[in-house]
Amino acid sequence: MSRLLVEGGTVVSASGAAPCDVLVDGEKIAALLAPGSAPSSGELTRIDATGKLVVPGGIDVHTHMEMPFGGTFSSDTFFTGTRAAAFGGTTTIVDFAIQPRGASPREGLDTWMGRADGHCAIDFGFHMILSDVNDAALKEMEGLVADGVTSFKLFMAYPGVFYSDDGQILSAMQRAADCGALIMMHAENGIAIDVLVAQALAAGRREPKAHGETRPPALEGEATHRAIVLAGVAGCPLYIVHLSAAEALEEVAAARDAGRPVFAETCPQYLFLDASLMASEGFEGAKYVCSPPIRPAVHHEALWRGLGTDDLSVVSTDHCPFCMKDQKELGRGDFSKIPNGLPGVEHRMDLVYQGVVERRISLQRFVELTSTAPARLFGMYPKKGSLLPGADADLVVYDPEARHVLGVASHHMAVDYSAYEGTEVTGAVDTVIARGEVVVDHGAFRGKEGYGQFVARAPFAGVDVPVPARGDRAQVPGVFGAGAS
Numbered sequence: 105m106s107r108l109l110v111e112g113g114t115v116v117s118a119s120g121a122a123p124c125d126v127l128v129d130g131e132k133i134a135a136l137l138a139p140g141s142a143p144s145s146g147e148l149t150r151i152d153a154t155g156k157l158v159v160p161g162g163i164d165v166h167t168h169m170e171m172p173f174g175g176t177f178s179s180d181t182f183f184t185g186t187r188a189a190a191f192g193g194t195t196t197i198v199d200f201a202i203q204p205r206g207a208s209p210r211e212g213l214d215t216w217m218g219r220a221d222g223h224c225a226i227d228f229g230f231h232m233i234l235s236d237v238n239d240a241a242l243k244e245m246e247g248l249v250a251d252g253v254t255s256f257k258l259f260m261a262y263p264g265v266f267y268s269d270d271g272q273i274l275s276a277m278q279r280a281a282d283c284g285a286l287i288m289m290h291a292e293n294g295i296a297i298d299v300l301v302a303q304a305l306a307a308g309r310r311e312p313k314a315h316g317e318t319r320p321p322a323l324e325g326e327a328t329h330r331a332i333v334l335a336g337v338a339g340c341p342l343y344i345v346h347l348s349a350a351e352a353l354e355e356v357a358a359a360r361d362a363g364r365p366v367f368a369e370t371c372p373q374y375l376f377l378d379a380s381l382m383a384s385e386g387f388e389g390a391k392y393v394c395s396p397p398i399r400p401a402v403h404h405e406a407l408w409r410g411l412g413t414d415d416l417s418v419v420s421t422d423h424c425p426f427c428m429k430d431q432k433e434l435g436r437g438d439f440s441k442i443p444n445g446l447p448g449v450e451h452r453m454d455l456v457y458q459g460v461v462e463r464r465i466s467l468q469r470f471v472e473l474t475s476t477a478p479a480r481l482f483g484m485y486p487k488k489g490s491l492l493p494g495a496d497a498d499l500v501v502y503d504p505e506a507r508h509v510l511g512v513a514s515h516h517m518a519v520d521y522s523a524y525e526g527t528e529v530t531g532a533v534d535t536v537i538a539r540g541e542v543v544v545d546h547g548a549f550r551g552k553e554g555y556g557q558f559v560a561r562a563p564f565a566g567v568d569v570p571v572p573a574r575g576d577r578a579q580v581p582g583v584f585g586a587g588a589s
């Protein structure tokens with residue numbers, strides 16, 4: 105079994121930072137050692153981290169590789185997408201299997217497992233998108249949780265595609281409360297949005313900019329509020345995905361202030377990309393079409409504050425790339441047909457690190473947002489998201505001073521544009537170790553297709569508020585059910 109020593113660096117965890125050498129034995133962290141104190145006996149591969157940070161491998165809990173959408177598939181395969189993730193310092197992804205309409209969640213999981221298993225360069229897990237909530241699907245949830253698929257995404261958007269109505273949402277939430285699952289919510293009022301889209305098309309609007317204008321922040325705030333109310337009635341924990349608007353953040357903050365098990369993530373596009381980009385020359389705005397849409401800078405500021413106060417617990421990417429050629433182009437002449445989604449899995453660590461550079465968040469918070477909190481919330485901690493002895497040896501040697509420019513010429517994602525073209529960042533990945541193997545070494549890929557293993561995740565436990573059994577819910581005033589304010 106190979107042994108590695110990452111020496112001379114500053115080890116950063118979600119709770120502190122200290123000079124330490126990290127001893128890796130096989131796939132696991134063996135020890136954190138005082139600098140220079142490693143035993144000299146036995147064969148040891150040494151990795152020099154002098155002047156560098158050593159952080160737990162990034163965990164991106166929101167990706168869509170090979171995802172069918174709008175008549176095409178997102179352009180990264182599980183191999184190209186996870187290789188790109190590794191280049192960016194991410195060592196685990198959690199992607200979304202989709203229950204096809206008219207079929208069972210288990211069929212969806214089998215299909216996605218067939219696409220990912222044997223192809224991922226880093227470890228991977230799955231959430232399950234419920235797109236057809238019925239009695240049979242609800243019954244299946246428990247078995248999926250037992251098999252390590254412990255989170256379920258529901259959509260208040262996309263009527264006729266992924267949409268669930270409030271009754272279906274409540275039923276799925278009740279089931280989640282019973283079987284220890286976490287409900288993830290795409291919180292946009294899709295019924296109202298479809299009216300605005302139809303009106304915009306009828307008024308002759310065709311260009312990408314109309315995508316953003318027909319998905320106003322108020323409809324994200326409303327849906328977020330409704331999701332929180334429904335989760336309270338069901339007594340289940342709730343995780344709002346890809347939160348983009350200050351209005352939605354206010355709802356999450358109010359729920360958390362009331363002690364409710366409500367969590368949210370945001371994504372780099374909602375922290376860095378201004379809504380005005382959708383009005384770019386010609387059809388260029390299509391590059392930035394995603395849902396919820398990118399917002400004006402006032403929202404970015406609110407979201408950075410939310411990351412600081414922990415009202416936002418995670419930064420994921422919602423990586424869902426579509427090439428301009430042949431894919432985004434499907435919506436030329438009709439903004440509502442532009443495939444929704446942005447590439448980003450490779451840039452998450454670097455972009456969140458800009459928060460450290462700009463003194464918006466601490467180094468520890470950087471680690472918490474990109475690795476430790478996602479591991480805790482999604483049942484992977486401390487195997488993932490930590491550098492504790494016994495944890496998987498997933499770690500990144502990160503150069504805090506190196507500067508580089510993001511763009512299509514240098515990125516590794518299988519997509520023909522970059523949403524961050526020309527953006528210069530401070531901080532860069534040097535070396536990435538995934539379960540004890542060096543997979544990226546100073547810009548060279550050393551991993552292999554199929555190295556990544558499926559991560560069976562534990563049921564939800566990432567909350568200190570006790571989750572009462574169904575029958576007891578109403579007896580916890582202000583937190584769950586009838587007593588909730």
Ligand code: URP
Nearest residue numbers: 290394395422424444445
């Ligand atoms: O525009 C987006 N977000 N595309 C991916 C699908 C989703 O809703 O997460």
Ligand code: ZN
Nearest residue numbers: 290345346395
């Ligand atoms: Zn979504």
Ligand code: ZN
Nearest residue numbers: 166168422424
């Ligand atoms: Zn998504």
